[in-house]
Amino acid sequence: MSGNGKVIPHTPLAVDFWHIRKCPGTRLFFLSHMHSDHTVGLTSTWSNRPIYCSPTTATLLRLKRQVKEQWIHPLELGEPYLLPLDDIGKERLTVTLIDANHCPGAVMFLFEGYFGSILYTGDFRYTPSMLREPCLRTNTTIDVLYLDNTNCDPNRTLPSRQRATQQIKEIIRSHPNHSVVIGLYALGKECLLLELAMEFKTWIEVSLERMETLKALELPDVFTTDQGAGRIRVVEQSTICYASLLQWNNEEPTLAILPTSRPLVSFHPNVHVVPYSDHSSYQELEDFVSALQPTSVIPIVGNCVPGSLSALVPSRKHHEILVPESVRHYMLRQPESQLSSSACSSLRRRHFQPLAPKGVIFESPVRESRKSCEEAWGAECLEQDASEDEMDTESSEKDSDCILIDLSKDLLTNRHRRGAGDMWSLNILQTVSEDMAETMPLGQITQRDFAPVEMLTNTCSKPVRITRRPYETNTKTVNETSSNDNTSQHSRHGTDQNDSVTLSQSSLDNNSCTSSDSLTELRREYIEELENSILNDLPFTEEDFKTWGLLPQSFVQQFPLCPLYQAKEDGISDSNLT
Template sequence: MEDGLISVDRWANGSEAYFLTHLHSDHTQGLSSSWSHGPLFCSSITAKLLPIKYPTFDLSLLRILQIGISHTLSLRSPSSDDFTTVHVTAIDACHCPGSILLLFSGDFGCVLYTGDFRWEPDCEKARVAKDMLSDCINAHGGDGVDVVYLDNTYANPTYDFPTRTVATQQAIDIISTHPDHDVIIGINTLGKEDLLVQISSALNILIWVWPERLQTMHLLGLPDIFTTDTTLTRVRAVPMYSFSIDTLEALNRIRPTTRPTIGILPSGLPWEKKSLKKGEFLSGSFLTSRYKRTRRSANSTLVKIDKQIGKAGSPKKFDQYIFSVPYSDHSNFAELEGFIKFVKPTRLKGIVSSSSCYIEPMYYFGRLCTGNQPVQQLHTRSKMIESGDFEDDNVELDRNRSKESFTMNESGKTVVTISSETSFEADSVVLDRNKSGKRVVAVSPKTSVRGDDDIELGRNRSKALKVKLSGFRMRGLSIFRRKRRGAKLSDYVEEC
């Protein structure tokens, strides 16, 4: 699909048509009440909610996409100035109210943009959506999907959290086993309504929400179980920005015996980890600005925290007042894998790229695609691979014994062997020595890493391989461990 024809969740000027998958803020950056770049296509629910977020938005720009119905658009080609036909179908993404997948087809082929989505095996709405997608793909010619733009938020096998049904029951159990406690639940301005409805139904209680959230609940036509009167219930759903350990501690200092308070965080990934100096880490969560410094050891706290990251099969008590429940509106790894097996796209691209834990989906799912793409290749941004060199005392070079040259592989690429299991492949390689006498291997653009094992630099693993790419440096051993997990190299660089 040519640039400038359509934009999905992108709001800069220059496209013929714009599409909004849902109203979460990370998909509406650049959209505003004064935005007027062109027609905006979205679901009917999103169109109903949009004026709450943007009160003075020009509603004449909105175009409603009916779920499961193919819509035909005639758009002017930016390159030829001729009109081209684009077919688009919206399908329920089961992420939040109004969220949709978008299936495009035309002269460019067939493109599926998932937006944020979660299709669970036990979800009836997801089963209906899956059948609908299958019918739509067949109706668009039956040649399959050329490109899938995938919600790769949890595209890593460590993320094996349970279904929302299971997580909902965990939240219900926490509340029911704390009958003398007030309970606050952290939610966003849109999403997790089903969780609140199920809690209310199971425990026969009202749920407090703030006034703007109550307006959203009414527009969505949800049951009359929500209130803004704090005296009518002990369970409150509060904005995420007001949900923290500090808040819970303050509430319990005010009334420690009359009515203690606990918090429930419904999230797939509450913890983050930051590197410090060698061997040390800061471990904590976005719940608080306080972190715990740890040093890696066989039985250290860090090891225990690592076990909590990703594998969120049961509730965890991160603080004396806060429980984390593995309730996520994004697909886990197994669900993503099943989705790719079902769609069988030719190519695959991730839509989440700004996160520090970005996962390149081709790393794990490339083998499931029908196109000829590398399955395990370190993903780098193009601007970061203009040139580079690798420097270490222990680099071993594959050479032809009769010449001072590097080994060429079957594809004509030059191979530099770092160990028996791992090598680098490049268009051109130059052997040199730096001022300190260390051997330097300079590689050209489009360098990729082959091999699944950690790189071993000779026998001395304490000598980290230094990699320099366009003004950045990083530690080789750390990078290639992350490479095995599918992480983007550019997210772990350190500016010189």
């Protein structure tokens, strides 16, 4: 659906136009009424720019579009209002609202400022009383008239709404044994319904949604949502079709009425199209333009005005518009609330970007992980945002830069995630303080040096805080075997079996008060047992280290296998290693 709105050139004003990206210089937005073709693009997310409208339209705007209260500025009809057009208060405009005689809350806008006088009719049905409005009666010259040209066809004639109402009453009287269905839009023609309710002494049946609107408009109590309570029922205009009429007449004799100015043709003897219109007829538009004598006329619908109507516009010199410097700066400036919103959004984006890992020690791969690092990071961020106090409490426990990884679990890639590449998930067991990591060799760190930590599990549950006593080495086993197979051997082709190192250290728990020599011996036995278990689970054998004739075996045996850092300590240079 295309919107019937306009951006006023050379001004920061727009009426019934809600596409901000197409009018970045617009700062003040005006809403003439709540029909859907005038609110295209206006949603509950509207922000940073004020909306000016009538009090009735403001009520419907909150109800139907859920626009935040801070952006809605209702203006009383007939009262001139001064609105700023810059940041320094130098330029202002005067805006006055005039009843548009269209639907509840519909108004015309009269703008007066450095650009001259602009009258924006929106959708309206002309009556001579409009010209008696004080703002139009003071010999004000209208430089630009934005005109509702919906029915601007010289070949079509429309009766007044009073005559159309009488025609509808006669149709209903001529069918005394029929129920009446009236097809309307969501808003408008409430006056017609009130007259029919009074004339035929009946309730008007409406939907729950329409009843909500009618209550907001505070109309007389002639409407009900109870089916069968009244003779006249209101439905959406699009509901009236051939199939619906057959169904209604199968239940009871039913008459359908379409009060509209559109050139429709009845498709059934019981469907009556009545030319009841809330838009001005061509003759009424001629009377309005002749009386107003604007300098120029701009159509709201489309881009064409009939020549016979344009001939009524007097030939006057157009007002040359010079945009003040302060207004130009005002139109180029981005609203502060939008700037702060963008800044907050940027901060939020930075907050969720994972930091670079610091001092991570991968001694052995971790296995059985189904959650990627990215997902784990997002879950942790969400957990931190949930409570400010929790974040402050946990911050002291997360200052360590070194992380020890579970030695008994393999690293499992998440290849099922599309476009993610190889994502790894870690089970963090213990953390070592930064000072200790810098001053003490890793081989001398004991269980007593570990601080309480948080364990990230493979589920979406909250992190569990675990406090360990010194030398409770059996807590290193985190995940139990979950493979469907009973075998525990690794395959060279990457088959996933869950192997764990079972450590029986009950004797350590019972000897917490033994001498330091006993503890050293137990620690040595534990390390030997751990090394043996790792060697037994290695996915390669001695066969893999056999030479294949590239170098003589005697030459290879001259160089013992050792890590790079150990080679440097022994005086072996990089060139010798290569």
